[in-house]
Amino acid sequence: MLEKYRYNVYRCTRCGVCRAKYNENVHYVCPVLENTAGFDHYCGRGRIATAKGILEEKFGYSDALIDVIYACLCCENCREQCGSVDPETDKPLIDTARIVRAMREEIVELGKAPNVMSELAKVVAETKNTFGGSLEKKKALAQKFNLPDAGKVVFFSGCYSVFRNPKEAEDTIKILKGVEDNLAYLGDSEWCCGVMQYWDGNTSVMRDMVYHNIEMIEKSGADKIVTACSGCYDTIKDIYPEIIEDKLPFRVLHLSEYLADLIDQGRLKFKNKINKTVTYHDPCHLGRHAGIYEQPRKVIEAIPGIKLVEMERNRGSAFCCGSGIGSVRATHPKMALQITHSRVDEAAATGAEVVTSACPMCVEQLELSGKKRKMDLEFINLPALVAQAMGL
Ligand code: SF4
Numbered sequence: 189m190l191e192k193y194r195y196n197v198y199r200c201t202r203c204g205v206c207r208a209k210y211n212e213n214v215h216y217v218c219p220v221l222e223n224t225a226g227f228d229h230y231c232g233r234g235r236i237a238t239a240k241g242i243l244e245e246k247f248g249y250s251d252a253l254i255d256v257i258y259a260c261l262c263c264e265n266c267r268e269q270c271g272s273v274d275p276e277t278d279k280p281l282i283d284t285a286r287i288v289r290a291m292r293e294e295i296v297e298l299g300k301a302p303n304v305m306s307e308l309a310k311v312v313a314e315t316k317n318t319f320g321g322s323l324e325k326k327k328a329l330a331q332k333f334n335l336p337d338a339g340k341v342v343f344f345s346g347c348y349s350v351f352r353n354p355k356e357a358e359d360t361i362k363i364l365k366g367v368e369d370n371l372a373y374l375g376d377s378e379w380c381c382g383v384m385q386y387w388d389g390n391t392s393v394m395r396d397m398v399y400h401n402i403e404m405i406e407k408s409g410a411d412k413i414v415t416a417c418s419g420c421y422d423t424i425k426d427i428y429p430e431i432i433e434d435k436l437p438f439r440v441l442h443l444s445e446y447l448a449d450l451i452d453q454g455r456l457k458f459k460n461k462i463n464k465t466v467t468y469h470d471p472c473h474l475g476r477h478a479g480i481y482e483q484p485r486k487v488i489e490a491i492p493g494i495k496l497v498e499m500e501r502n503r504g505s506a507f508c509c510g511s512g513i514g515s516v517r518a519t520h521p522k523m524a525l526q527i528t529h530s531r532v533d534e535a536a537a538t539g540a541e542v543v544t545s546a547c548p549m550c551v552e553q554l555e556l557s558g559k560k561r562k563m564d565l566e567f568i569n570l571p572a573l574v575a576q577a578m579g580l
């Protein structure tokens with residue numbers, strides 16, 4: 189709840205760096221501010237002022253304010269550009285996304301969350317996945333690849349790759365099976381990681397996912413899990429320990445980290461050349477949230493034939509794809525797509541033929557913009573790119 193952040197809220201000096209920071213690498217900070225009329229309440233500084241007003245009971249959660257609070261991508265670019273650090277904990281002093289999340293928790297408790305988010309939380313609580321599909325689909329995937337539910341390395345598919353783009357889950361399994369004798373998959377025992385519900389303030393729904401998934405992974409005997417989804421990765425690695433207030437009994441690796449390690453060991457072999465210019469979009473939940481910037485680039489650059497070119501805003505300054513972990517896309521679809529258009533335009537300006545990323549959600553969102561505008565760009569997520577180069 190918001191009270192937890194009172195100290196942090198009062199540390200904001202209203203300097204405005206999170207509103208607009210101009211230097212060699214950063215020209216804008218908040219994608220929402222840049223794609224709305226430019227009112228302060230949409231950027232980090234304004235969101236902190238909103239939190240202060242709530243804490244001081246100057247105003248409450250009106251419908252208009254709730255709309256603004258749910259129009260934050262939780263992309264953490266404002267936190268990154270603010271850069272203030274708590275000297276006692278060494279953690280960011282002003283973490284706007286978490287403060288926004290705390291306000292959302294209070295809104296959920298008041299029963300005033302946007303309908304679309306409440307409905308989604310209900311779907312996840314009932315079906316244990318974001319798309320309301322049957323977990324039989326995950327079971328079928330395990331059967332198709334003959335994957336046991338116990339082993340030293342567990343593949344965590346997440347919902348997106350199974351229900352939206354099954355090829356992505358299959359490519360990842362093929363890559364992992366090629367190098368891992370002990371690969372396992374929980375199948376229908378794997379529930380949604382809960383990322384959306386965490387950032388939307390539906391913490392009680394998320395909590396069920398956390399305890400269930402940890403129990404199932406422990407039961408599998410895994411000492412590490414590998415996922416190709418940036419949302420699952422950051423949630424399990426960084427948020428699960430926060431929820432259970434303890435360390436996890438297993439390691440969590442993103443596919444890009446896992447593959448970068450294999451490259452170092454000389455164990456990743458590519459058969460095919462991909463003679464294309466590729467640009468890489470940093471997913472917020474892999475980059476700013478989890479600090480993984482170089483491993484995906486290492487994997488892409490190791491593929492024979494690929495020329496990697498960078499977008500102007502990359503790594504810590506990368507712009508969000510607009511999805512906002514699916515939430516902003518659900519609550520503010522028009523604005524979300526506008527943000528996506530600006531990111532795809534930036535990708536096109538590099539002269540790349542292919543836009544890649546390390547998150548199925550980001551790639552789907554970016555592709556939506558490219559297709560709508562009939563752009564001459566291919567959108568290929570990392571597992572597909574690697575599988576193609578490995579000849580799988
Ligand atoms: S959040 Fe940080 S960057 Fe933004 S106004 Fe406050 S102190 Fe400045």
Ligand code: SF4
Pocket residue numbers: 217218219220221230231232235259260261262263264265266267284285
């Ligand atoms: S987290 Fe992202 S979208 Fe939200 S205020 Fe900060 S920069 Fe803007």
